[in-house]
Amino acid sequence: MADKLLKREDLGKLIGSVVGGGGVFVAPTIDARQVVFKPVTKAEEIVTDYIVARNSYKEYVFPQTEVVADYTIGKDGVDLRSRKVEPKETVIFGARPCEASSLSALRAVFTWDFIDEFYTKREDKTTVISVGCTKADEACFCTTVALSPETKTGSDIYLLETESGDYLAEAVTDKGRAFIKKHASVFGAAGGEKAKKLFIPEKIKGIDPGKVAEKLSDKGHYEDPVWAELTRKCIGCGACTFVCPTCHCFDITDEGTAFEGERRKNWDACQFDTFTLHASGHNPRDLQYKRWRNRFNCKFSFYPNKFSSKGCVGCGRCIRVCPVRLDITEVMEELSK
Amino acid sequence: MENTLRQKAKELLASGEVKVVIGWGWNRTRTRTTPVFITKSEETDRLVWNPLCVNNLSVYLTRKFKDVQALGKPAIVARGCDIKNIVVLISEGQVKRENVYIIGMVCNGVVYRQELWEGELKPEIMPTKCHNCDVRNPHLTDSVIGGKSSFVPPEAPAGMVFDKIKAIDARDASGKWSFWINEFSRCVKCYACRQVCSLCYCERCITEKNMPQWIETSAHPRGNLSWNLTRAMHLVGRCTFCGECERACPVNIPLNLVNQKMILVVKDAFDYRSGYDEKVHPPMIVFNPEDKENFIK
Ligand code: SF4
Ligand code: SF4
Ligand code: SF4
Ligand code: SF4
Ligand code: SF4
Secondary structure (H helix, E strand, O other): OOOEEEOHHHHHHHHHHHHHOOOEEEEEEEEOOEEEEEEOOOHHHOOOOOOOOOOOHHHHOOOOEEEEEEEEEEOOEEEEEEOOOOOOOEEEEEEOHHHHOHHHHHHHHHOOOOOOHHHHHHHHOEEEEEEOOOOOOOOOOHHHHOOOOOOOOOOOEEEEEEOOOOEEEEEOOHHHHHHHHHOOOOEEEOOOOOEOOOOOOOOOOOOOHHHHHHHHHOHHHHHOOHHHHHHOOOOOOOHHHHHOOOOOOEEEEEEEOOOEEEEEEEEOOOOOOOOOOOOOOOOOOOOHHHHHHHHHHHHHHHHHHHHOOOOOOOOOHHHHHOOOOOOHHHHHHHHOO | OHHHHHHHHHHHHHOOOOOEEEEEEEOOOOOOEEEEEEOOHHHHHHOOOOOOOOOOHHHHHOOOOHHHHOOOOEEEEEEHHHHHHHHHHHHOOOOOHHHOEEEEEOOOOOOOOHHHOOOOOOHHHOOHHHHOOOOOOOOOOOEEEOOOOOOOOOOOOOOHHHHHHHHHHOOOHHHHHHHHHHHHOOOOOOOHHHHHOOOOOOOOOHHHOEOOEOOOOOOOHHHHHHHHHHHHHHOOOOOOOOOHHHHHOOOOOOHHHHHHHHHHHHHHHHOOOOOOOOOOOOHHHOOOOOOOOOOOO
8 A cells, every 4th residue: 555655855855864874875867868777865866757777776786796705826825705795775766666576586596506695685785666657668568577567576665656746655565664664754644645647568469478488398499490580680799688687697707916806796698609608619509599599598487487586577678778679579479479 | 772672682582692681670560670681582571771770780791690601692781881891891801702792772871879760860860970971872882772872971070979079189188088987987898889890800809818817807997998998999990980889889888989089090190091992901900111100209
């Protein structure tokens, strides 16, 4: 129940109290002519008229690059010292309901066989406040993957914009409830304010997620010429995976002088041709369509089967950003046949 | 023009002269164009030609695309500016002239980015390259589609990119430095700029050489600076200002400023412009006793 009201004019106060308490307030703002999630300190920086930010907010729980250890190479061997992660309280404001589902997908991977504290500790300190969408573009396809602007799962607090530009708030999780309690002075009682109408995108005709899953469960699909036909144009960049809220692959690299340096965890992309290159020179995914096929399987087979989580939330970021307009929904459509 | 193009493609495939036609086609909703590979003569109606045809398809002629090469001899649908890249590929021994059929399109310009399209090609949505284009009549072709263009580019190159270069040139060293550090700070190391560029055809880019690691792969300011500078240096005297790298960059880094600045410097130092003559080698790979040495101080 949306029983609280966050007034637009109180947003600055909320930011102030989060930032004042040593936290980070991340929200959609304009940077280099794009709407992006970035830390803000003033309410005026926040954009409200947007569809989805270009980047996903995953970089605040899973940074693009971070030091995980320091090393020194001495006469007696290597001294490797793990870094401790002590994250700040982080608020993600203005997430979209589709992408709110992504953190549970990331968590599933980062806690699967090993608890990656660099991720879990950050996520534990992160509160996701999403805002229901009042518009969409043609890349949005949340409803095709069984999500929608009305989806609350994944958000800690779910907001609806009111006609007058304020927000009706509903705490979805304990974390959300605690957040509202902590900031009680800005979350007043709601009293009959009218929410703007949500825009629910139409499901894409011709896509049957069940059929897609069924096709993928049969290993024979690997040899289907459709993969090469539809994805030959892929140039193998990292754009789609880097903007994707659920892509999580990383690479460990050492940086420094010959005798000391930092061990870093950097984003990696299964679309790079070196991603599966073996030291022997053999590459099991030697052509781009095989790399693309992997990404698609990761989204629609590996994630759902292994983690029962969503691999793709239908945010459409990969479609918008792709230099060759390779549209994941066109592949879904083909596999629904 | 679209019909003539489809007809030409059909002939080429039907006669077996080429095995694949690389061109542009529609996406599902017919709102954006996307590269298509046509291998059957009955499918040439998928080809389209309009101001949304932004991709420089010459990248698919490079050795990065082994599966495209495996299809057999290609015909490529190309605008003059795309042909410039093909010219460089030929002069650098990457493509043999006789191994590619070039369908040259007479061109009146394209949109800078497809999302800017609102049904009409207005000057303000065209990239700087189109405003100064001297290859609207394609210059190296096997056949030409479209009537002759009478467009004459302005005497002095004009447009947003040139204005911005002037503004940056006017800054002092620290001003230039802070401008670029700030721009490069957004780089996410997605390498879309490299992957989309037909002149970045190395199968092992220097960023992927990690014994030792020449360029730090981390997307921190130092790693981003070394990546962007190294890439720029590898394109000096070769880049044709096709603009693909900037178009592909997901974080809007103004790479066209780098590209055009390099072109101006090379023009000034070597009186050379890449992409016009496939028989001339780029200045950075030839030694000429006449080369200026005034940079040695
Ligand atoms: S695969 Fe594309 S649409 Fe799906 S979650 Fe990732 S970026 Fe969004
Ligand atoms: S699908 Fe598009 S964005 Fe993704 S790797 Fe291929 S070309 Fe790059
Ligand atoms: S630069 Fe010339 S050939 Fe290229 S798209 Fe613009 S007008 Fe056409
Ligand atoms: S403009 Fe960019 S993509 Fe085009 S040739 Fe130059 S460096 Fe390559
Ligand atoms: S395309 Fe842009 S963000 Fe990606 S590596 Fe190149 S400069 Fe960096």
